[in-house]
Amino acid sequence: MNARLNFNFPCPIRFGPGVIDELADHLINQGLKHPLVVTDPVIAELDFFIDILEKLRAKNLAVDVFSEMHKNPVKSDVLKGGGHYHDSVCDCIVGIGGGVALDVARAIVLRVNHHRDLFDYDDLIGGDKYVTEDVPYFVTVPTTAGTGSEVGRSAIISEDESKKKRILFAPKLMARQVFADPELTMELPPHVTAATGMDALTHNMEAYLAKNYHPMCDGIALEGMALIAKSIEKATHHPDIQSRSDMLLGSMMGAVAFQKGLGVVHSMAHPLSSLLDTHHGLANAVNLPYGMAFNYKGFEARFDKMAEFLGVIDGDGERVVDYLFELNQRLNIPTQLREIGVKEEHLNPLSQLAIEDFAHPNNPKPVTLEDFRSLYHKAF
Structure with a gap:
């Protein structure tokens, strides 16, 4: 490269x-x-x-x-x-x-x-x-x-x-x-590389699941996932020009793909930035496994396809959520909101901001205020 x-x-x-x-x-x-x-x-x-x-x-x-x-x-x-x-x-x-x-x-x-x-x-x-x-x-x-x-x-x-x-x-x-x-991008510190990389992965995954019909974006999103999955750990911990190039391409592909739409994860992440000034990529990274768990039922075939491109064992979509938790851990990203400064009293105002957010209407399944409250409590 x-x-x-x-x-x-x-x-x-x-x-x-x-x-x-x-x-x-x-x-x-x-x-x-x-x-x-x-x-x-x-x-x-x-x-x-x-x-x-x-x-x-x-x-x-x-x-x-x-x-x-x-x-x-x-x-x-x-x-x-x-x-x-x-x-x-x-x-x-x-x-x-x-x-x-x-x-x-x-x-x-x-x-x-x-x-x-x-x-x-x-x-x-x-x-x-x-x-x-x-x-x-x-x-x-x-x-x-x-x-x-x-x-x-x-x-x-x-x-x-x-x-x-x-x-x-x-x-x-x-x-x-x-x-x-x-x-x-070579001199980016590991925590920034990890958080921004997970932001790019979130863009590709949410775009692929978004309810609008756009097969061209779907194809781009899948290849973006594959590039990021194979390179994000190396780019974070032992960067070289190949891993950094793959991440940069995967990031651009995610941005092209999400013209199709985003979803519940971004609607959970945006309020964290608004209310608590949380880095957007970090907010997406922490919430991504919980949002994907919410979306799994009814979209098993799509999760199987994502698993294939992410390199999940046996291409089993049911394992995607565990893969994301494990990936965050390998990247030294927290897996709970309490670890990034969220307090219990924040959960209700976060939920209200989330239901008002522009991203979740394109989620593959509807998300209610109670759903957001439940998701934030699980992530907390």
């Missing part, structure tokens, strides 16, 4: 070790001179990010950086970023980072020429109909193998006060070019 490859699905992707070195020439070839580079405050201080900026500036690109964002991004982060773009007279946006940075970058792309209240563009209330103006040229550079936001068309941004998550969506928000360089 040392080759540099081009994939054109769902948008142009330049993939392979070292492709980040092509970023400056790509921008210049588009006639661009002044990128706003959007990243999170942690990445903004890292050596590899500083090296990227130096290489851009060495090609006489005027670079501005915006990194003022919360761990779970909120509306005011996006408004500040949009103001920075205009004040600095930038001509394009480069998002570098994981899901947080790329969500904020994509929302800024929307904000630049769309001036209604940001949440008027919420996809769940038909806000995509207002996305009518041109948007800046947009490049994404993933630094984790988790959300797959680099190939997405949406951004999840929370309300500042309530922390309710809103979805900004439009085909125009897809990156014009992705530079997916597995070398940028």
Whole structure:
């Protein structure tokens, strides 16, 4: 896995070790001179990010950086970023980072020429109909193998006060070019690699089970599961370029697949981020076995197929839940909510937020408020 490859699905992707070195020439070839580079405050201080900026500036690109964002991004982060773009007279946006940075970058792309209240563009209330103006040229550079936001068309941004998550969506928000360089993920610490990797696995599994009919997404999700299952432990504990490449591909595949929908696990995870500021990947990882156990009955054939691609013994779908618990343990991820700061008094408000979440309507079976209460208590 040392080759540099081009994939054109769902948008142009330049993939392979070292492709980040092509970023400056790509921008210049588009006639661009002044990128706003959007990243999170942690990445903004890292050596590899500083090296990227130096290489851009060495090609006489005027670079501005915006990194003022919360761990779970909120509306005011996006408004500040949009103001920075205009004040600095930038001509394009480069998002570098994981899901947080790329969500904020994509929302800024929307904000630049769309001036209604940001949440008027919420996809769940038909806000995509207002996305009518041109948007800046947009490049994404993933630094984790988790959300797959680099190939997405949406951004999840929370309300500042309530922390309710809103979805900004439009085909125009897809990156014009992705530079997916597995070398940028090599220095991720094990706990981040594990949590973001389980996020990617959750995307693939929930997409495969989602009730909408989309056989193309199903096929992508299954192969994404296979890539992640064979590489996540090595990428976490003994990373090499092959395992990191497989994880990056599996992450992007999950993001493509979940246009079909997500499910109960994400609806359990989102409130943990909103209420307790829990890392999204960690929240998905802890809840994944419980959500899959809830979905098993009635969907045994789908679980058998997942078991086959995950490498579960005998392809037995009934063993998938145990496999997930064991995988979390091997990755040093907690298996109970109490281990990540959840207290018993949080369970009812978490359940209320979960039933209001946008993901579970696509779950293969209906989920009630009582179901969420039961699931949280089991996971607690």
